[in-house]
Amino acid sequence: MSRNLQLTEDGRLRHLLTLDGLPPRILTEILDTAESFVSVGDREVKKVPLLRGKAVFNLFFESSTRTRTTFEIAAKRLSADVFNLNIAVSATNKGETLLDTVANLSAMQADMFVVRHASSGAPHLIAQHVAPHISVVNAGDGRCAHPTQGLLDMFTIRHYKGGFHNLRAAVVGDVLHSRVARSQIHALTTLGCPEVRVVAPKTLLPRDVESMGVHVHQKMETGIKDCDVIIMLRLQNERMQGSLLPSAGEYYKHWGLTPEKMKLAKPDAIVMHPGPMNRGVEIASDVADGKHSVILPQVTFGIAVRMAVMSMVAGSTAAGGNA
């Protein structure tokens, strides 16, 4: 799926749109490259000159301070010039089409677009239309993908668990609406995790979720039993307004991660969360702040992973490889 669009003719990463369909070698390369970038943050000069003179445009059609800031930090640590555009959806409705916006920015000498959009497939559309020297990095599109989040989650797992081949991982929560969950599932299955579970009530699971290579559990009791990795997904308020769930209280009772439920997992299990957390809705404070939690390190790794992705895609277009 879009694999050819993401890779150059000689197999280098040209755009990062989705983890679905990327070969394991590329995912591993990103993680390995990120490894080298972790220590940059510990130096006096927290920069390397790789993207010096390059213009990175953060095109955020959906607002987000966290993700945008991490991308900005990553780009600046690569010595790039960063431009932030927060384009509210209504402005786009009144005026320019998505492709017109991109064309105008390209004319302003953009080298890279980091795109977040409410519609699945928007970064793909942009990638199909940009000039050969421009790369597109998906910062989250609709419900489809959040590839850098998936990668930093894998980096975190690899850091604490060494690898993927012996793990039982559970993704808990609103998989139906979660682009993060989809990216995590694609990454885990691609990197060889032998058992990937999703745990949620039926209303929050896609009808054909099993086709993605996961085991379906509707209860926490079986879902996180003997797991090495538990990834908690954020439950958005809107979900509790409509017909998907009756209340936050009922959700927390059955699918919230509490210290009691943690006893079902392996004693050395790690708990992850892409953030921001809803304490008392999907996760108890005691677990979020407890010994299993690796939620804060996830954030640090996120900068290194994004630096790795941005240098790889910038390097591939530079090497004259257009898709």
Next chain:
Amino acid sequence: MKIHIRNGRVIDPASGLDAVKDIYVAAGKIVALGQAPADFHANAEIDASGLVVAPGLVDLSVRLREPGLEYMATLESEMHAAAAGGITSLACPPDTDPPLDEPGLIEMLKFRAKNSPGPRVYPIGALTWKLRGERLTEMGELSEAGCVAFSQADTPMVDTEVLLRALEYASTFDFPVWLRPQDAHLGKLGVVHDGVVSARLGLPAIPVPAETVALQTIILLVRETGARVHFCRLSSRAGVEMVRKAKADGLPITCDVSVHHVHLTEMDVADFNSNCHVVPPFRSQRDRDALRQALRDGVIDAICSDHAPVDDDAKEKPFQESEPGVTGVELLLPLTLKWATEMGLSLSQALAFITHKPAGVLGVDAGQVAVGLPADLCLFDPDAAWTVSARSLISLGKNSPFLGHELLGRVRYTIIDGHMDFKPDH
């Protein structure tokens, strides 16, 4: 104008005729088959060697985009495209702007169509005022103005009481009601089939019950009212089964399928190709195979193009924001032939679904080749290969999932009412 068509392979699915014969046309009618009538001096001669001479195609759903939607396409361009596709009679749905809910609009449309070279146009009137599903239209008046049936186009009926009354009223006059089975609430924000592709890509989904729940409701109301209902654009295996049973129970029901749904599935959306954004959505392989088989079994009565030209800007958007629809009139014939070849059916069997069978649904005398009938003919080369492209398409809608593909079957001449409305321009 007197036309002599020489040496063509004349296929008339209604009568079973399939033979090489000459055809003689005069004063808009077929005056002879085989032997020239006495004293016949042709104004025009067509050498149809190697061509099939079929009844002009009858397309149950072609959007001409007039009135109101001319930024997508014009009546002239789409009539021309339809003629280029071999279509001589077409029905256009009421989802124009404003919708076809007043006799004046119908008269205007018919006037415009008459003055433009191209197929005979049969407007389908709106079932309810502004298609809102609240107040019935003046079906009697609309029928007198020229409507052959009444429809909600793609707007589902929310109020089942209004639906019941509409069917009762229509059946009072014995007017057929054309309905696309779509529940008002299920999958209303969806853009793709609720299956493996929507799971993978996170696109909002339209589950099969969106079709079957509506089918069930309408079938039960048909039982109640005896209204004649034509179901537009079946998309699922479950839906096919419901129609099969309803027909077996003797209910006055017919149905059609869009020619694209006979070929494409949800997998064709996998790369976010907005040219595959259609309503109803392309469903699973099993669903598509059920549709293909149902045609053969006779459960589905006709194939139509569901022609919906869309301007490029409306398609070059993220998938769920793009305007749904495919351009279809020029692909109706080659895609029908492709299906038939794949199913091992003869040309005559294939052509039945786009000639006399849809004519029967429409309730008009069309789709047949016989002496005395109007000269509506489609002359095509079944073996000619052509590549679908923005250039080769005459329709202003270039939105086709088959762009870049090579198809077999090219119309060479279209004769409507004895006029050569489409011919090769070299």
Next chain:
Amino acid sequence: MNLPDPNQLIDALASQIQPQLKPDTALLGIHTGGVWVMDALAARLGVDLPKGVLDIAFYRDDFSRIGLHPQVKPSKIPFDVADRPILLIDDVLYTGRTVRAALNLIFDYGRPASVQLAVLIDRGGRELPVCAEFMEARMDLEPNQNISLEKNEDGRLQLMLKQQVATA
């Protein structure tokens, strides 16, 4: 061509360097050959000097042309660079671009008191104004020739000369 034995070169280099060492000198070796030389030198010098390794992949001047090399090893400088005399070590000095990149890298960690360059072989062909304070062998090679330091199966260092066959 008879290639010198790198181990002998390292012995000679160590004798050159020994008298010039300061009490707070630190060694930085450039991956991969320079690190082997550094380790061997440190053993010969016999003192317990702080050592660090540099991977200059992020500082190369040809990123715009060839992109990022897939195998980047992390640089590690486990001491404070500020105000220290640094001995920068590599196996072969050629165009000088690697040394330029290494200098940029070092300065991103802090301001050293001085940087002196030690190499086994200077093969000429400089494209930047760089020279080695400590150097043992000079060779004049053609542009299509490549000399590199290798480790054989027993872990012993040796020099290899490769000739690139001209391609059409």
